[in-house]
Amino acid sequence: MAEPSSSPRVLVLGATSLVGSHFVVYGGSGPVLVAGRQDPRRRGFPVEGFTRVDLGDEEAVRKLVRTTEATAVVNFVARTDVDGCESERPRRGDRPAHPDRGSAWVLNSELPRWLAEESASRDLFLLHLSTDFVFDGKAGPYSEEEPPSPLGPGLGWYGYTKGVGESPVAGLARKGKAAIVRISYPYRSGFEGKLDLARGLLMRLASGTLLPMYTDQEITPTWVPDVTDTLSALLVARRGGIYHVASPTVTTPYGFAEALIEEIGVGKGDLTGARLQDVQDPHRAPRPLHGGLRLHNVRRLGVRPTDYREGIRKLVAELGATPRRAGFPASPP
Ligand SMILES: NC(=O)c1ccc[n+]([C@@H]2O[C@H](COP(=O)([O-])OP(=O)(O)OC[C@H]3O[C@@H](n4cnc5c(N)ncnc54)[C@H](OP(=O)(O)O)[C@@H]3O)[C@@H](O)[C@H]2O)c1
Structure with missing residues (x-):
């Protein structure tokens, strides 16, 4: 080994x-090679090499891992559009008949299995990102030891496919050859792509289009720099297992919005609440009601998980958010 x-x-x-x-x-664990559809060097990312690969193509993925010069693989790939994933849920059974390469089944369930099999055959250390949505939200926040929930009406297809994808990685994790890092509602500054919980709120505050926020959904939002620190520590120590990275205190989307609004110093005037338990939209995936993550193992790595209120303070400081400009810069810092 x-x-x-x-x-x-x-x-x-x-x-x-x-x-x-x-x-x-920002990860400090060593040189980075990248494979995927887009060359990140075009965005100025500090990477050593890039291989163009459709990561929904099994043969290409297996070849990539068999031939890489890397000694570790970190997988952030997923189909993360939770409601989009729900539209792929099979009417019968627990797997689709003909999943395409961009489907939740292939990217969330199959890709981690290919990576686990190929990494094991070459003794590469595998790090895999996952989510508190693998739990159905009946009894959160969830500890690292709890197994993903079985498929049922309370569990979305996204969460189910992510749970299936964890299984082969968990087998390696038990042998210390892989780690699963579960996170919950990640938020950060300085990202040009999709909006997260915090930047979505800031944008809606700025445009006066704030939606009612759930007062009964329990969440533990993850400050993204904590994920980077955790992954870097795991890579350097080559330490396997399951790690939860999230706010050590639980909040709700309403509580998170309230803290954010307070931090940027605008009035709470537009903030209203709603109950997730009252929402019955068949086109939306179910969200875990009592969700979130309980943290234990990550502290052993020397990582101090960021409370959501502290994360909000850091985010607002990094964005330079002000009441006038409700924190949504035209270009990231
Ligand atoms: N966002 C959340 O709320 C959340 C919550 C908990 C856990 N997580 C987990 O955290 C991890 C990262 O999530 P994220 O939200 O940061 O992801 P994201 O922003 O949605 O990005 C998904 C990534 O997958 C890549 N990808 C998708 N299909 C691909 C394909 N066929 N070939 C190559 N690359 C492909 C995308 O590349 P392109 O740029 O080429 O599209 C992109 O880099 C995932 O494991 C997710 O399940 C996310």
Whole structure:
């Protein structure tokens, strides 16, 4: 087995993602190679090499991992559009008959299995990102030991496919050869792509289009730099297992919005509440009601998880948010 190294060469999949792009730019674990559809060097990301691959193509993924010069693989790739995933839920059974390469089944369930099999055959260390949505929200926040929920009406197709994808990685994690890092509602500054919970709120505040926020949904939002720190620590120590990275205190979307509004110093005038339990939209995926993550293992890595109120303070400071400009800069800092 390879010895822990202070600077492993890492193959990153999903370098353009909300979470992965932070790791690629700020992670301190060693040189980074990237594979995917877009060359991140065009955005000025500090990467050593790029291989263009459709990561929904099994043969291409297996070949990539078999031939990489990296000693570790970090997988941020997923189909993350929760309601889009729900539209792929099979009417019968627990897997689709003919899933396409961009489907939740292929990207969230199959890709992690290909990576686990190929990484194991070459003794590469595998890090895989997952979510509190693998739990159905009946009894959160959830600890690292709890298994993903079975498919049922309370669990969305996104969460189910992510739970299926965890299984082969968990097998390696038990042997110390892989780690699963679960996160919950990640938020950060300095990202040009999709909006997260915090920047979505800031944009809606600025445009006066704030939606009612759930007062009964329990969440533990993840400050993305904590994920980067956790992954870097795991890579350097080559330490396997399951790690939850999230706010150590639970909040609700309403509570998060309230704290954000307070931090930027605008009135709470437009903020209204709604109950997730009252929402019955058959086109939307179910959200875990009592969701969120309980943290234990991450502290052993020396990472101090950021409370959501502290994360909001950092975010607002980084964005330079003001009451006048409700924190949504034209270009990221
Ligand atoms: N966002 C959340 O609320 C959330 C919450 C909990 C956990 N997570 C987990 O955290 C991880 C990262 O999530 P994220 O929100 O940061 O992801 P994201 O921003 O939605 O990005 C998804 C990534 O997957 C890549 N990808 C998708 N299909 C691909 C294909 N066929 N070939 C190559 N690349 C492909 C995308 O590349 P392109 O740029 O080429 O499209 C992109 O880099 C995932 O495991 C997710 O399940 C996310």
